Amino acid sequence: MPTEVKLPRLGQGMESGTIVKWLKSEGEAVQKGEALYELDTDKVTQEVEAEATGVLLKIAVAEGEVPVGETIAFIGKEGETVEVTAPAPKAKPKTAAEPEKTKDESKPEPEQPPASSSTNGRIKASPLARRIARERGIALETLRGTGPDGRIVAEDVERGESKPAAAAAPVPSGQVESRPLSNVRKTIARRLTQAWTVPAFQLTVDVDMTRANELVQKQRELNPNVRITVTDVLTKVCAMALMRHPDMNVQYSEDALLVYPSADVGIAVAAPQGLVVPVVKNAERLTIAQIAQVRADLVSRARDNKLRSDDLEGGTFTISNLGMYEVDQFIAVLNPPQASILAVGQTRDLVVPLGGDLKVLPVMTMTITCDHRAVDGATGADFLKTIKAFLQDPGLAL
Amino acid sequence: MPEITYREAVRDALATAMRADDDVFIMGEDIAEMGGSMGVTQGMLAEFGPDRVRNTPISEMALAGTAIGAAMQGMRPVAEIMYEDFLTLAAEQIVNQAAKVRYMSGGQISVPVVFRTQGGAGWSPGAQHAQQLEAWFVHIPGLKVVFASTPEDVRGLLWSAIYDDNPVVFFEHRTLYPIKGNVPEKIEPIPIGKARTHREGEDVTVIATGRLVHESLKAAEEAESQGVSVEVIDPRTLQPLDDEALVSSVKKTNRAVVAHEAVTRMGFGAEVAAVLQYQAFDWLDAPIERVGAKFTPLPFAPVMEQFVVPHAEDVLQAILRTVGKN
Numbered sequence: 001m002p003t004e005v006k007l008p009r010l011g012q013g014m015e016s017g018t019i020v021k022w023l024k025s026e027g028e029a030v031q032k033g034e035a036l037y038e039l040d041t042d043k044v045t046q047e048v049e050a051e052a053t054g055v056l057l058k059i060a061v062a063e064g065e066v067p068v069g070e071t072i073a074f075i076g077k078e079g080e081t082v083e084v085t086a087p088a089p090k091a092k093p094k095t096a097a098e099p100e101k102t103k104d105e106s107k108p109e110p111e112q113p114p115a116s117s118s119t120n121g122r123i124k125a126s127p128l129a130r131r132i133a134r135e136r137g138i139a140l141e142t143l144r145g146t147g148p149d150g151r152i153v154a155e156d157v158e159r160g161e162s163k164p165a166a167a168a169a170p171v172p173s174g175q176v177e178s179r180p181l182s183n184v185r186k187t188i189a190r191r192l193t194q195a196w197t198v199p200a201f202q203l204t205v206d207v208d209m210t211r212a213n214e215l216v217q218k219q220r221e222l223n224p225n226v227r228i229t230v231t232d233v234l235t236k237v238c239a240m241a242l243m244r245h246p247d248m249n250v251q252y253s254e255d256a257l258l259v260y261p262s263a264d265v266g267i268a269v270a271a272p273q274g275l276v277v278p279v280v281k282n283a284e285r286l287t288i289a290q291i292a293q294v295r296a297d298l299v300s301r302a303r304d305n306k307l308r309s310d311d312l313e314g315g316t317f318t319i320s321n322l323g324m325y326e327v328d329q330f331i332a333v334l335n336p337p338q339a340s341i342l343a344v345g346q347t348r349d350l351v352v353p354l355g356g357d358l359k360v361l362p363v364m365t366m367t368i369t370c371d372h373r374a375v376d377g378a379t380g381a382d383f384l385k386t387i388k389a390f391l392q393d394p395g396l397a398l
Numbered sequence: 399m400p401e402i403t404y405r406e407a408v409r410d411a412l413a414t415a416m417r418a419d420d421d422v423f424i425m426g427e428d429i430a431e432m433g434g435s436m437g438v439t440q441g442m443l444a445e446f447g448p449d450r451v452r453n454t455p456i457s458e459m460a461l462a463g464t465a466i467g468a469a470m471q472g473m474r475p476v477a478e479i480m481y482e483d484f485l486t487l488a489a490e491q492i493v494n495q496a497a498k499v500r501y502m503s504g505g506q507i508s509v510p511v512v513f514r515t516q517g518g519a520g521w522s523p524g525a526q527h528a529q530q531l532e533a534w535f536v537h538i539p540g541l542k543v544v545f546a547s548t549p550e551d552v553r554g555l556l557w558s559a560i561y562d563d564n565p566v567v568f569f570e571h572r573t574l575y576p577i578k579g580n581v582p583e584k585i586e587p588i589p590i591g592k593a594r595t596h597r598e599g600e601d602v603t604v605i606a607t608g609r610l611v612h613e614s615l616k617a618a619e620e621a622e623s624q625g626v627s628v629e630v631i632d633p634r635t636l637q638p639l640d641d642e643a644l645v646s647s648v649k650k651t652n653r654a655v656v657a658h659e660a661v662t663r664m665g666f667g668a669e670v671a672a673v674l675q676y677q678a679f680d681w682l683d684a685p686i687e688r689v690g691a692k693f694t695p696l697p698f699a700p701v702m703e704q705f706v707v708p709h710a711e712d713v714l715q716a717i718l719r720t721v722g723k724n
Contacts, residue, residue, distance in 0.1 A: 077693055128680065
């Protein structure tokens, strides 16, 4: 009588696990204590040992999520047969493709992505496709490979991400138009939802922009071939402020606070396809004119939907400027995993009491949002004070 | 910018260095009156005389050893090995002596010698006169290896090879001697160890050497007409290799084809592929393709020879495989 291999409970509270791959194939001899398969729980991925010696007669669940206690394989003597009593896992694999072996038993599944790129539980995907999928949190199992031999290539990941949800079949709904979610829209939704779970605080200050505006004018005269904007000055100023406040140039991660050596400043761009945040790398080392050039290139490629993944990676801080939309002030949502984002409003003339007198000054209101897990209020305030000081007296940034 | 042939470019580098510098001289089989079996050194005997344009006996080992000895004494000899197939006869001197002396003398003795040689198929020279043996020499620490594919490159690189203080094995391709190209008025040295991008592209990087640079450029043009944008890079120096140029290109295009006329198996391209997969692993969207000769001695029969060595069409097919278009 063959021994049933059941999914073990490896820790308290474990209800199910995901079989990643089998380390033995059907018909292979197995020793008790030998690693038999890889199991992914919500905590770790680990190898699970065989509890019996013999031949692996049958793998009932090749991959996917399985409840604890479910029979996933049979070990017995050579030549023994196993009656397969349709071991269809109760918990349907959430994202994992249906194992090919059980496929013919189940009824044809509509819209299930074919597991053509999977062989023996190993999914065929190019290293680039794997990297993009990893970065965007897309499960390769949900994708269909169009490369040679069904390999998942980068294009499939991009396409998969923008693929409308299976349920988005044309609904004849009176007035409501159902637009499939675009690639970018999905990413925005996922990342900003993630941001919402982060404890954040905001700080707001007003800045006298007289000197900063003069600087923009002078820079334009000096660099007639480059279109220099307030955003470029802000980028430079923030980069220099980040260098003065390394405690702000950080990211919170589960086990450590990551302190970044350079100021890679993201700039929020309203592209036709949605919000994107390309990054000006090493902004602290660039001149304002160089920043303007890099920014112009990034913005124009963002508008043409031609940004590469490394244009969008690695930012340590973001600037979101809605001044051109005549917004006075606003609060930006964090751009995870970055620890802070600066929301910049328009510069407008305000009457300001100054030295016992009333003056009309160009005032810009900016609000910083900080990840409180990484940064405390006083640290953020100190940083914001430096930005303000640099804008009001740009020479201080030197 | 004057237009000259690859052959004239080699001769110009040699003659210009010999005019500029008494330490530079050339030696080899039939290079004097005959002007070399490929005509590269024609006319040089008349200008420089038999002391500096030296015919040698038909012994590659003796000729290589003599050149190495002269180099150890401070000269800058350029020895011609008539066919690279005959490098095998000089290998003891090049591999065990030239490559090792600087190391074994603790840097006291340098060996500024150049071994110029040529090879390649395309004119039915048979199995013993058409091999591409650069992979034998890139494997030896202590040697630099150059393989230039255009008149400009061959002239600028030969100049740098002559003035390099280390032994350089300098490969030329037989079928490239008549090709023409523009070169700068004055010789501009091309640094050893720097690749050249012949054509920029977005989808696939083809890394090619020697004759295959030209075949790859043809293939790139055809691929372009099929909507595939191809970057073509010639490393020019095989040892040391310009890893950075190759890797950064592949990081941009995410796909690579390595093409040379030498036999594919265990070839130079295998090392390039290894460098790319290691340094650009997470950027690769397709397996790295290799294009080279089939694993067989080169046939004499022209049809069979054409069948064995790679052409533009082979490069094109490899390009299309990387983008899943065939």
